[in-house]
Amino acid sequence: MRTATIPSSMTRTPRATLRRVATAAAALLVSAAALAQSPTASPRVAVDADGTVHMPAQTVPVSDFLSPEAKAYLAEHLVNVQKPEMLVQENGVPPLLAGYLQRQRELFAVDRKDTTIGGVHAYVYTPKGGVDAKNRNRVLIDLHGGGFSNCWPGCTELESLPIAALGRIEVVGLDYRQGPKFRHPAASEDVAAAYRELLKTYRAESIGIYGCSAGGMLTAMSVAWFQQHDLPRPGAIGILCAGAASVGGSAFGGDASFTAMPLGESRVVAPGAPVGMDYFAGTDPKDPLVAPASSPAVLAKFPPTLIVTATRGFELSNAIYTHTALVKQHVDAELHVWEGLFHGFFYNPDVPESRDCFDVIVRFFDDHLGK
Amino acid sequence: MRTATIPSSMTRTPRATLRRVATAAAALLVSAAALAQSPTASPRVAVDADGTVHMPAQTVPVSDFLSPEAKAYLAEHLVNVQKPEMLVQENGVPPLLAGYLQRQRELFAVDRKDTTIGGVHAYVYTPKGGVDAKNRNRVLIDLHGGGFSNCWPGCTELESLPIAALGRIEVVGLDYRQGPKFRHPAASEDVAAAYRELLKTYRAESIGIYGCSAGGMLTAMSVAWFQQHDLPRPGAIGILCAGAASVGGSAFGGDASFTAMPLGESRVVAPGAPVGMDYFAGTDPKDPLVAPASSPAVLAKFPPTLIVTATRGFELSNAIYTHTALVKQHVDAELHVWEGLFHGFFYNPDVPESRDCFDVIVRFFDDHLGK
Numbered sequence: 001m002r003t004a005t006i007p008s009s010m011t012r013t014p015r016a017t018l019r020r021v022a023t024a025a026a027a028l029l030v031s032a033a034a035l036a037q038s039p040t041a042s043p044r045v046a047v048d049a050d051g052t053v054h055m056p057a058q059t060v061p062v063s064d065f066l067s068p069e070a071k072a073y074l075a076e077h078l079v080n081v082q083k084p085e086m087l088v089q090e091n092g093v094p095p096l097l098a099g100y101l102q103r104q105r106e107l108f109a110v111d112r113k114d115t116t117i118g119g120v121h122a123y124v125y126t127p128k129g130g131v132d133a134k135n136r137n138r139v140l141i142d143l144h145g146g147g148f149s150n151c152w153p154g155c156t157e158l159e160s161l162p163i164a165a166l167g168r169i170e171v172v173g174l175d176y177r178q179g180p181k182f183r184h185p186a187a188s189e190d191v192a193a194a195y196r197e198l199l200k201t202y203r204a205e206s207i208g209i210y211g212c213s214a215g216g217m218l219t220a221m222s223v224a225w226f227q228q229h230d231l232p233r234p235g236a237i238g239i240l241c242a243g244a245a246s247v248g249g250s251a252f253g254g255d256a257s258f259t260a261m262p263l264g265e266s267r268v269v270a271p272g273a274p275v276g277m278d279y280f281a282g283t284d285p286k287d288p289l290v291a292p293a294s295s296p297a298v299l300a301k302f303p304p305t306l307i308v309t310a311t312r313g314f315e316l317s318n319a320i321y322t323h324t325a326l327v328k329q330h331v332d333a334e335l336h337v338w339e340g341l342f343h344g345f346f347y348n349p350d351v352p353e354s355r356d357c358f359d360v361i362v363r364f365f366d367d368h369l370g371k
Numbered sequence: 372m373r374t375a376t377i378p379s380s381m382t383r384t385p386r387a388t389l390r391r392v393a394t395a396a397a398a399l400l401v402s403a404a405a406l407a408q409s410p411t412a413s414p415r416v417a418v419d420a421d422g423t424v425h426m427p428a429q430t431v432p433v434s435d436f437l438s439p440e441a442k443a444y445l446a447e448h449l450v451n452v453q454k455p456e457m458l459v460q461e462n463g464v465p466p467l468l469a470g471y472l473q474r475q476r477e478l479f480a481v482d483r484k485d486t487t488i489g490g491v492h493a494y495v496y497t498p499k500g501g502v503d504a505k506n507r508n509r510v511l512i513d514l515h516g517g518g519f520s521n522c523w524p525g526c527t528e529l530e531s532l533p534i535a536a537l538g539r540i541e542v543v544g545l546d547y548r549q550g551p552k553f554r555h556p557a558a559s560e561d562v563a564a565a566y567r568e569l570l571k572t573y574r575a576e577s578i579g580i581y582g583c584s585a586g587g588m589l590t591a592m593s594v595a596w597f598q599q600h601d602l603p604r605p606g607a608i609g610i611l612c613a614g615a616a617s618v619g620g621s622a623f624g625g626d627a628s629f630t631a632m633p634l635g636e637s638r639v640v641a642p643g644a645p646v647g648m649d650y651f652a653g654t655d656p657k658d659p660l661v662a663p664a665s666s667p668a669v670l671a672k673f674p675p676t677l678i679v680t681a682t683r684g685f686e687l688s689n690a691i692y693t694h695t696a697l698v699k700q701h702v703d704a705e706l707h708v709w710e711g712l713f714h715g716f717f718y719n720p721d722v723p724e725s726r727d728c729f730d731v732i733v734r735f736f737d738d739h740l741g742k
Contacts, residue, residue: 339626
């Protein structure tokens with residue numbers, strides 16, 4: 001056992017500050033042994049004057065920070081997303097996700113009511129164990145993923161079941177209008193219609209809204225929509241697997257288009273390729289109703305906001321940029337990034353990282369929604 | 372101006388849920404147009420059964436989310452780190468950073484006192500404008516970066532000047548013992564000695580500790596050291612440009628070894644290459660005094676913790692893993708990730724992103740330190 005006694009050698013005079021360190025490594029970082037390029041093992045990186053990096057091919061293992069379950073899950077995902085047949089949806093559930101949904105149904109006991117709210121088709125999920133006393137006057141709205149074109153009800157179920165059951169709270173999964181049949185702002189109108197109806201029963205500060213992927217985008221878009229249509233802001237929101245910034249470049253923009261796409265989706269997108277969601281055809285990508293992070297003034301009025309992403313989520317850059325932009329406006333914004341995992345990773349309930357994510361979501365709304 | 376009136380078409384019957392979407396894209400994501408691999412423009416990604424990704428070469432521009440100033444800064448950094456002469460330190464300041472330090476001295480007016488605290492050499496920085504009334508009974512300790520082998524006082528100044536001046540708070544920059552001459556736990560002992568001395572003047576909850584890179588690691592290590600040596604925990608800490616997890620693999624481990632190294636440091640490290648800091652020679656990388664995140668019990672007793680990193684910081688994976696591990700123990704841990712920037716980016720005070728980062732650090736300690 002080491003002791004806290006300070007050795008006499010420490011009572012020393014200031015060391016000479018003139019020190020020369022010749023090293024091939026960035027001086028402020030780690031030692032040369034780690035950073036020096038091995039001429040045999042590592043290809044060189046070329047950089048253009050404008051900062052463009054010519055990144056050589058690399059062989060990238062699953063992250064050593066992942067749990068064993070998550071390592072196997074990532075491997076399964078990376079192989080499966082390369083098979084087109086895994087993505088052909090049956091009853092709104094792609095085979096890629098069907099197994100995870102089956103497991104969620106086994107794990108998370110909820111009752112589901114098929115209804116309409118404010119004229120919008122919805123599934124209302126109630127935990128079979130009953131709503132927690134503290135959540136009697138609270139409700140969550142889930143806006144499902146699916147690229148504004150699909151995944152109802154598959155993604156709705158995947159996002160609602162664990163939160164309703166683990167959080168012991170009612171969750172409204174909304175069947176908002178999507179492309180290619182519908183165009184923006186149809187989905188925002190649907191969210192507003194359901195929200196307006198829920199406001200007859202719940203106080204705004206006791207309503208939370210969240211969603212993954214397109215649903216995360218729509219969550220942020222809805223808050224901007226409410227601002228422009230004199231609706232009160234909800235108590236808290238969760239932008240999951242998404243960001244609120246303009247989607248200009250490849251995928252969701254930023255570095256993640258280059259790093260997370262190959263490492264999380266087994267594919268490379270051509271630089272500048274449009275995201276190409278029909279739903280947004282004809283919109284201005286800088287319109288705050290489409291990309292709220294385009295407007296600091298809109299962001300400044302956001303409620304407490306949870307942002308969830310992952311290093312292999314192609315939304316990573318967009319999500320963390322959105323967090324930074326919210327923080328800059330002094331919004332109570334909370335960022336959680338999962339190392340080594342991918343877009344929508346928490347749809348699989350059988351990895352510890354997903355459970356940690358559910359816990360973060362449940363606690364966030366519990367901490368921030370009005371009683 | 373769109374209105375909030377709900378069109379009658381919304382009062383519709385539930386849509387048929389049987390829907391088949393044949394797409395080459397991940398079904399829950401964005402549309403096929405964005406994600407489909409272009410056979411002409413994009414090389415294919417190969418994935419092994421164990422999830423290892425063979426990532427093809429890519430040409431990666433600076434992130435479109437960066438400010439114009441940060442784009443230029445990143446380009447300058449990526450070119451400069453390839454020049455060995457930029458890293459030969461003169462008076463503890465590498466030429467890579469000398470210009471940024473000069474600018475900081477122009478921007479942030481502080482008085483510097485050369486002293487020893489608990490027998491440890493230190494510079495004490497006091498804002499020329501005076502310490503804010505609310506900070507009279509507070510102090511921050513900065514533990515500088517430099518790979519446990521260099522960068523005193525260059526990195527100390529770069530980390531202390533903006534926080535002391537902008538936060539209007541006293542900052543103690545500690546000249547802790549480093550490798551290759553010294554070995555762990557010499558630095559932890561030095562931090563403990565200075566901390567013990569400061570505890571004669573300040574309450575523990577009014578003392579904050581932070582540092583970048585090696586200093587971020589040492590910040591976390593010090594909290595573990597205090598636990599084992601019956602010292603009270605400080606009021607709050609900042610693990611900047613670093614994590615508290617074991618540094619096993621390349622650089623700081625995880626995906627960032629492959630993504631952030633080329634994009635942030637213009638180099639590739641061979642997989643599995645040791646980090647190779649002499650300071651840690653002979654230590655067990657899983658020892659909580661070396662890597663506190665190895666022990667949930669140690670993490671559970673951490674004070675409020677700020678974690679700052681960036682998508683091109685090679686510490687990204689380690690940093691966010693540490694955040695996730697702290698959150699799992701219900702520690703009040705706050706994560707901020709800057710898109711498109713690199714290890715220690717905020718040493719340059721002339722980009723808006725650095726100013727935002729300074730603001731986050733100042734506000735974090737203001738919110739969490741005892742008065």
